[in-house]
Amino acid sequence: MIEALPAEIAKLAGELPERKIGRLERIIGPEFYRIYKGIFRNSLSIAGLSLMTLFIVIAIIAPLICPAPINARGSAFMIAQIPRDGFSSTPRGPGSAWTRTAPPLPFWMTIFGQTKWVHVFGTASGQYDIFYGVIWGTRTAIFVGVIVVGICVIIGILIGSISAYYGGWVDEVLMRITEIFMAFPFIMAALTLSAILSPIIGRGIWAPVIALVVFGWMGYARLIRGDILSVREREYVMAARVVGVKDMRILVRHIIPNAVYPSLVLASMDIGSIVISFAALSFLGIGTEVGYPDWGQLISFARDWIPALSTYWYIVVFPGIALLMFTMGWNLMGDALRDIMDPRMRGRGA
């Protein structure tokens, strides 16, 4: 039929600039390619990505930066306690010498010609080494953030899709339940539930993690429900229905994958704030045991020294900056992703 086209139209079509599809785009698909290009065009999102990468790398190589002490309690994944250098309650400044039971010397200290561990960031009350806490705390932060947000997204997808799929009274009931959970100020509710759970399941990361999940899934459920309701009306869903695809398969194969993008953006922005909330609960003394490598726990040592904080600034500043940078990385990424995903921004260069 091409030959039948009038010559002018064929000529016009020939003049249209043809968009080159690179190898990368072919491999990862147009949607991810757009995201990829959007991220690398914006200096703020590059900053966010770099921060995220930095923290992930630190988390992975934590045992190399700070080798676990010999006979350390804990799992292969996590040391159960920050190594301490004695028991004195007075903090010691950055760079002070490690007086007893120093952990194995890491490789990078030998590069600097050091033969003995020093307290790189100083020690907190109880002589917990702050550098160890900050480095290993990265693992805790990433683990908690990903676990909590991951479970929240799964619950959100379940509740949201059931609600949108069945509609009617099921929808009404589920949405009212969602609203009831949303009626609580998040941090107050999480505080309460962790305080209830920690005597039952023991101190550790799990009480706050469960509490953060229980009061954290509602946003996803509402978002997914709304997106499913809008995706449901699209032509390709209609087409699938016309050719006789089963309802469940339409939902799982066609609707959910297309409705889930906005939730993933929300999820990436949420990791930062979940990690803040977790640290905040630790700061108040609910959740992990004293001495567990986690940023909030470290900062809570500062509460003993409030009138003298200008002397013992390092208890707040190092873990505080770690937490701030971590959150900022995820927020910058989330911001960029939101701009890229925003349908109004589609086709505007990104």
Place this chain on the structure above:
Amino acid sequence: MVNYIIRRLLILPIILIGVTMLIFSMIQFLSPEERSALYVRDIPKNAAMMEDIIKRYGLDQPIYMQYWHWMVGSKDTTGAITGGILRGDFGYSRSGNREISAIIADRFPATVELALYAIIPIVGIGIWLGIAAAVNHNKLIDQVARILSIIGYSFPTFILGLMLLMFFYAQLRWFPIGRLSEWATAIVTQPSYHQYTRLVTVDAILNGRLDILWDAIRHLVLPVVTLSYVSWAVFLRVTRSSMLETLRQDYVVTARAKGLSEKNVVGKHARPNALIPVATLGGLQVAGLLGGVVFTETIFDYPGIGSAAAQAAAQLDVVTVLAFTLLTAFILILANLVVDVLYGFLDPRVRLS
């Protein structure tokens, strides 16, 4: 409009009942000793005393009866009514060693005062800077506003608070912690000093004590900055993007084309419409403030309900924490209701439907 408000009011009782049921089911997780704090001040010393409490307050009855008694109170053999959150009786705080309702009555005004002062910079700076940033899109003020807001919503309240303490209290000694200095507390607690509102700044003015007013303000500066920063960063962000969106609308272009002054275009045509979505943030902001006071008050040793909740939680005094959670949930529900109704009035699309 009327339908919208009626629908909103019909959902309200469902949410309220749901919230109380959720709190009540959390109580079921507690040990009998902990639960007894709902009724008696001291931990029951032996099984016989526990048995007596169970009998007297009907804790052997079916769960829905227990829920009912928890809500409206239960009559014991002497005819006295105990408990009943609707009567304002939340039980005893064992960490605070007195009735929870007394703690709330004592500390709530302090939190209200803190929150009221925090709203001023949140709304003022947030909206003003947001509009200014959008009008001067991509200029210096816009860049500054964006950076401030990104740092703001990444900054955990408790770290900001501690850092401010480090500089302005521990180092410079400019601002004290607590709510009032000792000499001021001594004056305030005298019978000759009338506590009209229990907000120290207002009472100080009403009593004509400017020295106490000044003292109270010095105590409020750091907590207010801490509490408001995160919130105004969010306000700023939403105002800015909403204003940017509005400035692109056809009616704004028309207003410009008619030759109206820029001040007129921004002030009369763009700004009122841009602020409609900002109003919906109100509920979220109240939630943020209610969470924020927990940390702000704890760090600055400010005697409000937030620090009381944090102390109780750290000592695992769950009955007390649950009472505070219930209280804050009620406040939040009320705030959301107000925001929704207000939104109905603000947005012509809702108002006229």
